[in-house]
Amino acid sequence: MEQIQSFFTLLGENEQMIYFVILSIFVGIEVIGGVPTVLHTPLMSGANAIHGVVIVGAIFVMLNTSPDDYISLTLGFFAVLLGTLNVVGGFVVTDRMLEMFKKK
Amino acid sequence: MQHHILSAIYIIASVLFIVGLKMMGNPKSARKGNLISAAGMTAAIAGTIFLHEGEISSIIYILIFLAILIGTVIGWLTAKRVQMTKIPELVSMFNGMGGACAALISLIEFHHLFPLHPAEGIYTEVSSVSTGTLVCIISGLVIGSVSFAGSIIAFLKLNGTLEKPVRLPRYNYINLVILAFVVGVSIQLFFTGHVAVIYTLLTLALLYGVLLVLPIGGADMPVVISLLNSFTGVAAAFGGFLYDNHVMLTGGILVGSAGTLLTIVMCKAMNRPIMQVIFGAFGTHASASAA
Numbered sequence: 583m584e585q586i587q588s589f590f591t592l593l594g595e596n597e598q599m600i601y602f603v604i605l606s607i608f609v610g611i612e613v614i615g616g617v618p619t620v621l622h623t624p625l626m627s628g629a630n631a632i633h634g635v636v637i638v639g640a641i642f643v644m645l646n647t648s649p650d651d652y653i654s655l656t657l658g659f660f661a662v663l664l665g666t667l668n669v670v671g672g673f674v675v676t677d678r679m680l681e682m683f684k685k686k
Numbered sequence: 687m688q689h690h691i692l693s694a695i696y697i698i699a700s701v702l703f704i705v706g707l708k709m710m711g712n713p714k715s716a717r718k719g720n721l722i723s724a725a726g727m728t729a730a731i732a733g734t735i736f737l738h739e740g741e742i743s744s745i746i747y748i749l750i751f752l753a754i755l756i757g758t759v760i761g762w763l764t765a766k767r768v769q770m771t772k773i774p775e776l777v778s779m780f781n782g783m784g785g786a787c788a789a790l791i792s793l794i795e796f797h798h799l800f801p802l803h804p805a806e807g808i809y810t811e812v813s814s815v816s817t818g819t820l821v822c823i824i825s826g827l828v829i830g831s832v833s834f835a836g837s838i839i840a841f842l843k844l845n846g847t848l849e850k851p852v853r854l855p856r857y858n859y860i861n862l863v864i865l866a867f868v869v870g871v872s873i874q875l876f877f878t879g880h881v882a883v884i885y886t887l888l889t890l891a892l893l894y895g896v897l898l899v900l901p902i903g904g905a906d907m908p909v910v911i912s913l914l915n916s917f918t919g920v921a922a923a924f925g926g927f928l929y930d931n932h933v934m935l936t937g938g939i940l941v942g943s944a945g946t947l948l949t950i951v952m953c954k955a956m957n958r959p960i961m962q963v964i965f966g967a968f969g970t971h972a973s974a975s976a977a
Contacts, residue, residue: 666757
């Protein structure tokens with residue numbers, strides 16, 4: 583019973599967030615609707631670059647780590663590095679794919 | 687004040703992501719759409735770094751800039767220099783990096799919550815940590831790790847290193863058992879908050895990612911990469927929940943839902959049911975033994 587109660591408490595406390603998530607899901611579906619087959623791969627690559635936004639979380643972790651916590655700093659450093667690879671590599675590679683399109 | 691400016695930047699970045707992705711759905715505006723999303727990303731990253739409130743030691747800023755610099759140089763050069771035919775495997779690799787980033791964030795946050803050697807000698811009780819926080823950390827870790835391990839295997843397959851699909855006998859059942867373990871250990875972690883448990887969970891999730899992609903044939907790879915892509919999106923969204931960060935939420939969920947739909951559409955275009963792609967070798971195996 584207590585678990586059920588805490589579940590509903592969580593639901594109530596995050597009501598706005600949950601609406602936000604539901605609407606975002608529909609935006610995502612709407613945005614992809616009716617895309618021509620040739621654009622599937624570039625679109626996947628572009629979406630891949632966008633989820634690189636996870637790097638914002640990695641930067642946030644670094645900013646909230648104390649300077650003498652070496653383990654967290656090392657892990658955070660790699661998190662930011664990998665996140666940057668995802669973002670920069672993702673956008674550049676998508677641009678290259680779409681560049682090829684134009685010439686055709 | 688800075689806090690509100692950052693919120694405004696996040697709103698703008700979210701709108702740019704949506705507009706950019708929408709424009710990418712049309713061959714004429716696709717390239718511009720990609721640049722618009724990139725502009726949104728740059729704004730979000732710069733805002734997060736420069737509009738942070740509170741005293742931050744300069745060593746942390748140095749580390750952040752160093753990581754971004756190295757990542758930008760490597761990412762830019764690999765993306766620019768790679769041969770056109772090798773682009774799909776590169777996309778898979780970059781996707782794996784995003785998954786690893788999400789998993790690392792969860793690991794660090796876990797260590798922040800449950801330090802091995804707490805300063806006052808008092809260990810954190812699981813009950814004192816909010817349910818939502820723990821759920822986000824665990825989900826981010828599991829989904830991020832599966833996406834990372836799966837993407838690396840997909841990369842190796844497209845690369846030609848792992849040419850033939852590796853199929854363990856009854857691999858579908860093995861995968862199900864491992865998945866059950868992943869869920870079980872996640873629940874255990876939720877109630878115990880023990881450091882050893884989170885590393886067990888990390889290992890299991892990585893193993894699941896490897897075994898999920900190993901049996902899948904080369905031709906189905908784009909579909910799998912698209913699926914893993916949406917996984918990383920969901921992992922990023924859990925990070926957004928964790929920090930109550932709206933730009934991570936919009937970005938993550940947008941990719942999560944758009945990526946899932948894209949996976950389904952790609953399957954349809956190939957005329958292959960999605961279940962057959964993921965668990966598919968079932969069918970091929972049966973027909974091979976029949977023939």
